[in-house]
Amino acid sequence: xxxxxxxxxVVEAVEVSRSYRLEDxxxxxxxxxxxxxxxxxxxxxxxxxGSGKSTLMHLLGLxxxxxxxxxxxxxxxxxxLPDRQLAHLRxxxxxxxxxxxxxxxxxxxxxxxALPLVYRGVPARERRRQATAALQAVGLGHRLGHRPVxxxxxxxxxIAVARxxxxxxxxLLADEPTGxxxxxxxxxxxxxxxxxxxxxxxxxxxxxxxxxxxxRARRRVxxxxxxVESDTR
Amino acid sequence: MRLGEAxxxxxxxxxxNRLRSALTMLGVVIGVGSVVLLVAIGSGAKQQVERxxxxxxxxxxxxxxxxxxxxxxxxxxxxxxxxxDYLGRVVGNRDTxxxxxxxxxxxxxxxTARYVTVNGTNENVPxxxxxxxxxxxxxxxxxxxxxxRVAVLGSQVAHDLFGDRDPLGRQVSVAGVRFRVVGVFAEVxxxxxxxxxxxxxxxxxxxxxLFGVSRIDALAVKAPTIxxxxxxxxxxxxxxxxxxxGEKFSAVTQTQILGTIGxxxxxxxxxxxxxxxxxxxxGGVGVSNIMLVSVRERTxxxxxxxxxxxxxxxxxxxxxxxxxxxxTIGGVIGMCLxxxxxxxxxxxxxxxxxxxxxxLALASGVSVSVGVFFGVFPARRAGRLDPVAALRSE
Numbered sequence: 251x252x253x254x255x256x257x258x259x260v261v262e263a264v265e266v267s268r269s270y271r272l273e274d275x276x277x278x279x280x281x282x283x284x285x286x287x288x289x290x291x292x293x294x295x296x297x298x299x300g301s302g303k304s305t306l307m308h309l310l311g312l313x314x315x316x317x318x319x320x321x322x323x324x325x326x327x328x329x330x331l332p333d334r335q336l337a338h339l340r341x342x343x344x345x346x347x348x349x350x351x352x353x354x355x356x357x358x359x360x361x362x363x364a365l366p367l368v369y370r371g372v373p374a375r376e377r378r379r380q381a382t383a384a385l386q387a388v389g390l391g392h393r394l395g396h397r398p399v400x401x402x403x404x405x406x407x408x409i410a411v412a413r414x415x416x417x418x419x420x421x422l423l424a425d426e427p428t429g430x431x432x433x434x435x436x437x438x439x440x441x442x443x444x445x446x447x448x449x450x451x452x453x454x455x456x457x458x459x460x461x462x463x464x465x466r467a468r469r470r471v472x473x474x475x476x477x478v479e480s481d482t483r
Numbered sequence: 484m485r486l487g488e489a490x491x492x493x494x495x496x497x498x499x500n501r502l503r504s505a506l507t508m509l510g511v512v513i514g515v516g517s518v519v520l521l522v523a524i525g526s527g528a529k530q531q532v533e534r535x536x537x538x539x540x541x542x543x544x545x546x547x548x549x550x551x552x553x554x555x556x557x558x559x560x561x562x563x564x565x566x567x568d569y570l571g572r573v574v575g576n577r578d579t580x581x582x583x584x585x586x587x588x589x590x591x592x593x594x595t596a597r598y599v600t601v602n603g604t605n606e607n608v609p610x611x612x613x614x615x616x617x618x619x620x621x622x623x624x625x626x627x628x629x630x631x632r633v634a635v636l637g638s639q640v641a642h643d644l645f646g647d648r649d650p651l652g653r654q655v656s657v658a659g660v661r662f663r664v665v666g667v668f669a670e671v672x673x674x675x676x677x678x679x680x681x682x683x684x685x686x687x688x689x690x691x692x693l694f695g696v697s698r699i700d701a702l703a704v705k706a707p708t709i710x711x712x713x714x715x716x717x718x719x720x721x722x723x724x725x726x727x728x729g730e731k732f733s734a735v736t737q738t739q740i741l742g743t744i745g746x747x748x749x750x751x752x753x754x755x756x757x758x759x760x761x762x763x764x765x766g767g768v769g770v771s772n773i774m775l776v777s778v779r780e781r782t783x784x785x786x787x788x789x790x791x792x793x794x795x796x797x798x799x800x801x802x803x804x805x806x807x808x809x810x811t812i813g814g815v816i817g818m819c820l821x822x823x824x825x826x827x828x829x830x831x832x833x834x835x836x837x838x839x840x841x842x843l844a845l846a847s848g849v850s851v852s853v854g855v856f857f858g859v860f861p862a863r864r865a866g867r868l869d870p871v872a873a874l875r876s877e
Contacts, residue, residue, distance in 0.1 A: 311790065313870045313871050314869075333794065334794045334795070337793060337794040337795075340789075340791070346790050348874070352786075352790075352874070356495070365788070365791050366792055368488065369791060369794070369797060417792075
C-alpha cells in the first residue's frame with residue numbers, strides 16, 4: 251500500500267451520510283459523500299438549496315455527527331470523541347463565517363473577535379492584543395470599540411472573518427458569506443478571505459449557491475440531492 | 484473559560500436586560516428581606532419578654548396554684564392571705580413573701596377615668612421584686628393589716644390622672660371607692676405597646692374587699708441565695724400540698740419561665756421565617772422562569788459560542804452564574820432592606836426588633852442556593868442545545 255503524497259488532508263470525509271427522522275419519514279440529507287480538503291486549499295461547495303451543502307459544512311465543522319461514514323480532522327477519526335474534545339477541535343482547528351454574521355449585538359468588535367480565545371483560556375490582555383491585530387488585518391483597526399449595530403453589513407462580516415481567523419485555524423468554513431451583502435461589498439469580503447487564504451495557509455471552504463462567488467475558487471464541488479455531482483479543479 | 488471572566492460576562496448580560504433583571508431580583512429581594520425582618524421581629528419580642536422577666540427581681544420563686552404552663556388559663560386559686568404567714572414560716576422569713584390578687588378596674592379623678600390593673604399586694608413587694616418608686620412611699624404592713632385605702636400609682640396612671648400636678652396625698656376613686664395616693668412608681672416601660680406603668684397597687688386586704696373575694700392569686704418568694712432556690716421550691720410545694728390536700732401547686736423560677744417563653748417565641752420566629760421562606764421560593768421560581776426565557780432568546784448566541792469552541796460546561800456555567808448572580812444581588816439588597824426596616828421599626832415604632840445574625844447567614848446561603856437550584860435546569864438545557872439547530876433558529 252502506498253500512502254498519499256504530500257501532507258495529510260485537514261479534513262477528510264469518507265462515505266459520510268447524514269439522515270434525519272422527520273415525523274416518521276427518513277430524510278437523507280447527505281448520502282455517502284467523500285471529500286478531502288488539503289491544507290491551504292480554496293474550495294467552493296455549490297448547489298441548490300436542499301442539496302446537502304449546509305449539512306456537509308456542519309459535519310466538516312464538527313457541529314454535527316454523521317450517521318454513517320468516517321470523518322477525520324488532521325488525520326484523526328473524530329467519531330468517538332466526546333463533546334469537550336470536539337469543542338476543543340472547533341476552537342483550535344476550525345473557523346466559521348456565517349451568512350448572518352452571528353456577532354454578539356451588545357459586545358464591541360474587539361470583544362466579539364476575542365471570543366474564541368476566551369474558550370482557549372487566553373488571558374484578557376493577550377486576547378485583546380490578538381483580537382486587535384486580527385481586526386487590523388481585516389482593515390477594521392479603527393473600529394475596535396464599535397458595536398455591530400453601529401457598523402455596515404460589510405464591516406460586520408469582516409469582523410466575523412477576523413473572529414474566525416484570530417485563533418489561527420487550519421480551515422475556514424464560510425456558509426454563504428456574501429448572502430446578506432450587496433455584490434460589491436460581497437466581492438470585497440471574498441477578496442479579504444482570499445488574501446488571508448494566500449497569506450496564512452488557511453484552507454477555505456465557501457458554501458454558496460452564487461455561481462460568481464464559486465467561480466473565484468480554485469476547486470468547485472457541485473452537490474445535488476445529497477450527493478457530490480462533480481468535483482472540478 | 485476562567486471563573487472571574489464568567490462572572491464579568493454574566494454581569495454584562497444582566498446589565499443588558501436591566502429592567503428584566505431588576506424585576507426578577509425583586510422576588511428574591513422581597514423573600515430575603517421578609518425573612519430578615521420577620522426573624523428580627525420574633526427575636527426582638529423574645530428579647531424584650533426575657534428582659535422583663537429578668538427585671539422582676541433576682542432569686543425569685545413564683546408560687547401559683549395548679550401546674551405552671553404559659554398559654555393555659557390559671558387554675559382557680561384556693562390560696563388565702565393566711566398563706567403569706569404560712570409560707571413565711573416555711574421559708575423562715577415572712578418579709579420575703581409577697582402576694583398578689585389582681586383585677587381590671589376603673590380609676591377616676593374628677594372627670595378623668597382610666598381602666599387599669601389593680602394589684603392587691605403586701606408591703607414586701609419592693610423587697611421581692613425590683614420595683615423602685617419615683618416619689619412617696621410604698622404600702623406598709625400597717626396598711627395591709629388595717630385595710631387602709633391607700634394606693635401606689637404607676638407612672639403612666641399618675642401622669643394620665645394628674646398631669647403635672649403632684650398626686651401625693653390626693654384622692655382617687657377605684658371602682659367607686661376612694662383611695663389616697665401615697666406613692667408613685669418609677670417608669671419601667673411598655674411591652675408591645677401595653678404600658679406596665681398602667682397599674683395601681685393597693686393593700687391586698689383592701690383589694691379583696693373591693694373585688695369581693697377572699698382568695699389571693701399568687702405568692703412570690705425571694706430566695707436568700709441562688710443555691711437555696713432549688714430546695715426552697717420543693718419545700719414550698721410540699722408544704723402547700725400538705726395544707727391543701729388533693730391540690731397541685733407550682734413554684735417556678737425566672738429561668739423556668741424564660742425557658743418556656745423562649746420555646747414559644749422561638750417557635751413563633753421559626754414559623755415567621757418559614758412563611759417568609761415561601762416567598763423566597765416563589766422568587767426562585769421567577770428566576771428559573773426568566774432564565775428559561777433568556778436561554779430561548781439567546782439560542783443563536785449559544786450555538787455561536789459552541790461553534791467557536793465553548794463546551795457544554797462553559798455554557799452551563801455561564802447561565803448558572805447569571806442565575807446565581809441574580810439571586811445573590813437580590814439577596815444582598817433584600818438583606819439591606821430587611822435590616823434597614825428592622826432598625827427603623829425598632830427606633831421609630833413600639834415594635835421591638837433585634838437583627839439575628841443567623842438569619843443573615845441563612846438568608847445569604849439560601850439566596851445563593853436558590854440561584855443554583857433554580858438555575859441548574861435552564862442552564863443544563865442551554866448547555867445541551869444542539870449547535871446546528873441553535874445556529875439555525877431565527
